[in-house]
Amino acid sequence: MTVLDGFVWTSQQWGTALRSRALGEVADHFFTTRQLWLRGEGEAADWSRVAAAIGVPERRLLRLNQVHGREVVVHCAEQGGRGARLPGPAGPGESTVAEESWPAADIHMTDDPTLALAVQVADCVPLLVADRRTGAVAAVHAGWRGTAAGAATAAVAAMAREFGARPGDLVAAVGPSIGPCCYVVGDELIDAFRASGFGREIGTWFARDESGTLRLDLWTANRDQLLACGLSEGAIHGAGLCTASHPEWFASYRRDGPGTGRIAAVIRSRGARS
Ligand SMILES: [Zn+2]
Structure with a gap:
């Protein structure tokens, strides 16, 4: 088991997963590697492996119809995990939920330990967050559009609003995604960040x-x-692993094109500590 800046490779039945040790002290979670392709013929089977590995029935592994924004979907434990947003109902023997029935959003969160939350990426940033105090967790998909839209900021604000999470109690893990080594972009992205209200910090995020x-x-x-x-x-905690630079471990849209696989980032609450 190699240690990468606080991240560890762990063995699952289907191959290798990546975990943050610090986040792991607060919530169950992992990032998948290319041994789970999550696309094409084996996609449904791969998602059931993800559900099994995080310890929930397939129907309780919630996903999003990701749209590169900052909308938040909240699943509260008081709703018994049957919140209005939970796709369903599943018929007898039905185990998978059609992709188009997932809510259109890029952030979701819950304090319900019977649910697991996933986002899927292929170069975009998968961000997992957990609250040491309330046990609430969030999964965030942030590509350049989501990052320019302030998805991470929206996630923290929503955790505070919905679960009373204090930022100082939050632990975050930034999973494998395209790194500054490989992410060549156009000048229009600077304009997009500026249009979102970012200022001086833009100079440290872009390099020419x-x-x-x-x-x-x-x-x-x-x-x-x-x-x-x-x-x-x-x-x-950042894994610091560039998907485009590591074909041996990860799918990359930028490197391999639209047919590439996906990385799943999944997180599950352990419930409130106190
Ligand atoms: Zn790279």
């Missing part, structure tokens, strides 16, 4: 080399947003 090539550092952008929300520096 001697040849004029512009690169975006989504890891730092998301970390900075979490810091600005009040998370402590030591509570934000």
